Amino acid sequence: MRSAAVVSAWRREVLVLAVWLAAWTLIGAAFGYALWAAFSGLAVYLLMHLAYTNRLHRWLVNDDREPPEGLGVWQDIFVEFNRLKQRNRKRKKRLKSIVNEFQASTAALPDGAVVLDGQGRIVWFNQAAAALVGLRAPQDLGQRIANLVRHPRFSTLINAPDAQPGEVEVPSPISEHGILMLRIIPYGNGQRLLIARDVSEQKRMEATRRDFVANASHELRTPLTVLRGYLEMMEEETGKAGALEQWQAPVREMGQQALRMSRIIESLLRLARVEAEGLQQRQEVVDMAALIERLVADARRRDTAGLRFETELQAGLSLFGRPGELESVAGNLIANAVQYTPAGGEIAVRWWLEADTVNLSVSDTGIGIDQRHLPRLTERFYRVDAARSTATGGTGLGLAIVKHCLEHHEAELSVDSEPGVGSTFICRFPRQRAHVANAA
Numbered sequence: 001m002r003s004a005a006v007v008s009a010w011r012r013e014v015l016v017l018a019v020w021l022a023a024w025t026l027i028g029a030a031f032g033y034a035l036w037a038a039f040s041g042l043a044v045y046l047l048m049h050l051a052y053t054n055r056l057h058r059w060l061v062n063d064d065r066e067p068p069e070g071l072g073v074w075q076d077i078f079v080e081f082n083r084l085k086q087r088n089r090k091r092k093k094r095l096k097s098i099v100n101e102f103q104a105s106t107a108a109l110p111d112g113a114v115v116l117d118g119q120g121r122i123v124w125f126n127q128a129a130a131a132l133v134g135l136r137a138p139q140d141l142g143q144r145i146a147n148l149v150r151h152p153r154f155s156t157l158i159n160a161p162d163a164q165p166g167e168v169e170v171p172s173p174i175s176e177h178g179i180l181m182l183r184i185i186p187y188g189n190g191q192r193l194l195i196a197r198d199v200s201e202q203k204r205m206e207a208t209r210r211d212f213v214a215n216a217s218h219e220l221r222t223p224l225t226v227l228r229g230y231l232e233m234m235e236e237e238t239g240k241a242g243a244l245e246q247w248q249a250p251v252r253e254m255g256q257q258a259l260r261m262s263r264i265i266e267s268l269l270r271l272a273r274v275e276a277e278g279l280q281q282r283q284e285v286v287d288m289a290a291l292i293e294r295l296v297a298d299a300r301r302r303d304t305a306g307l308r309f310e311t312e313l314q315a316g317l318s319l320f321g322r323p324g325e326l327e328s329v330a331g332n333l334i335a336n337a338v339q340y341t342p343a344g345g346e347i348a349v350r351w352w353l354e355a356d357t358v359n360l361s362v363s364d365t366g367i368g369i370d371q372r373h374l375p376r377l378t379e380r381f382y383r384v385d386a387a388r389s390t391a392t393g394g395t396g397l398g399l400a401i402v403k404h405c406l407e408h409h410e411a412e413l414s415v416d417s418e419p420g421v422g423s424t425f426i427c428r429f430p431r432q433r434a435h436v437a438n439a440a
């Protein structure tokens with residue numbers, strides 16, 4: 001439709017030019033100067049177009065609202081340009097309001113947001129980022145974020161070769177006791193979004209809870225030891241024939257329950273210790289094969305159910321980590337395998353290197369675990385069969401301890417199990433932690 005209008009406008013223009021030239025030529029011919037007159041007509045026509053082009057140019061440059069008036073095809077051109085100009089103006093206005101809205105909403109976010117380019121330089125940040133990370137506009141725009149947030153954990157994350165998503169906790173760069181959770185989200189073409197969240201309060205609450213559990217457990221330990229001492233004495237006394245004999249069973253039961261409470265308290269204290277000081281503990285190269293051999297030998301010595309133990313340990317393969325925690329991991333997994341495997345069963349412990357991981361696995365031919373329990377197994381006090389766990393001296397804290405210790409080693413726990421067939425617990429440590437002894 002529009003293109004048809006264009007064609008007819010130009011047809012009209014050509015017609016006008018033809019009539020114009022014919023008129024000039026005819027008038028010129030009357031005086032014997034037909035060619036000159038035609039040239040003059042053409043020149044006048046050209047001048048008119050030049051004048052209109054100039055008007056158009058000036059109008060485009062000086063943001064005048066009203067379009068200039070024109071004759072013939074120029075009127076159409078001015079109208080068309082005006083329409084484009086207005087559409088552009090509207091689009092600009094809409095974009096501006098979208099940007100304003102976006103900025104207002106991100107400014108209202110409680111989390112800091114920082115847009116980083118491919119080189120990790122700051123492109124934009126919101127008010128919360130200024131408050132949490134201490135960024136200043138405009139000085140910090142264009143600066144590398146790694147130069148402003150200086151922490152080894154953050155540097156490792158931000159300098160990872162191919163922009164990886166990830167999060168790290170770092171001390172706040174602007175407040176002494178603050179803790180920030182920094183999260184990197186890659187997007188687009190190498191750009192990254194950094195989200196900063198203040199987790200100081202959350203960490204403080206966690207620490208308070210941890211301290212409370214640790215203190216309460218610690219306070220309970222001494223009175224319980226006293227009780228157990230007296231109960232042992234009473235058990236001896238009631239064991240003798242006489243008036244106290246009827247108290248023998250209740251006292252024994254009390255003794256067993258007191259022992260159970262002691263175990264829970266010891267596990268809670270152990271868990272609190274792992275949580276509180278785990279990362280501060282010194283790391284060293286731990287000879288895992290020797291550690292596992294020792295734990296398996298202990299288990300074999302204590303075994304009364306005729307279990308068969310098997311080990312398959314890669315020689316010379318050690319792990320860089322915290323010895324106490326690694327012993328807890330292997331010890332708990334082996335103890336569970338023993339605890340949940342009926343007489344005559346088999347327990348196999350393996351330790352080997354793979355392309356990206358170093359693995360520890362503990363398999364048993366025990367009672368197994370139903371699939372629906374697997375996701376919750378490492379929760380505190382989660383037991384598949386509470387009665388059975390209690391009867392065998394379990395506290396429901398073993399795997400929670402394992403999980404925490406593994407987290408401190410960036411390792412993952414996976415469980416494969418089938419009821420009635422057996423279970424396999426595999427810990428996968430990052431390959432960087434492997435220490436392979438030289439063959440020489």
Ligand code: ADP
Nearest residue numbers: 336337340383384385389394395396397398399
């Ligand atoms: P517990 O002290 O009760 O053994 P854990 O945290 O070590 O507590 O384990 C949690 C639960 O997971 C146990 O109660 C048990 O039901 C189940 N479980 C752990 N290891 C095994 C295993 N090797 N075979 C079967 N069930 C297991």
